[in-house]
Amino acid sequence: MSTENKRHLVSFFDPAFEPVSIEHGELLSEVLDAKNSPLLFGCRTGICGTCVIEVEGELPEPDEEEIELLEVYAPDNPKARLACQIELTDAIRVRPLNFD
Numbered sequence: 001m002s003t004e005n006k007r008h009l010v011s012f013f014d015p016a017f018e019p020v021s022i023e024h025g026e027l028l029s030e031v032l033d034a035k036n037s038p039l040l041f042g043c044r045t046g047i048c049g050t051c052v053i054e055v056e057g058e059l060p061e062p063d064e065e066e067i068e069l070l071e072v073y074a075p076d077n078p079k080a081r082l083a084c085q086i087e088l089t090d091a092i093r094v095r096p097l098n099f100d
């Protein structure tokens, strides 16, 4: 089945935010911002760790660099990902991981 023009919903654990429909393969960081989601982005290149989130749902596996950063910021959370590195391929539900 073609994935062309397919869209997926990104929903949030925080009910204050409506789900956002995102095109297949689009980067979360290109669509989500502080107005339409509880997620925060910093560098958007996978370096700063600002965008660490917990994800429910299927995603492509993280690359080596993302795995290295997740080992620093969320070593005990197998559901942790860097939001800025996610290309959407299915519906997911997310929440930011806070470090305070």
Ligand code: FES
Pocket (backbone or CB within 6 Å): 040, 041, 042, 043, 044, 045, 046, 047, 048, 049, 050, 051, 052, 082, 083, 084, 085
């Ligand atoms: S925004 Fe910096 S690692 Fe994602």
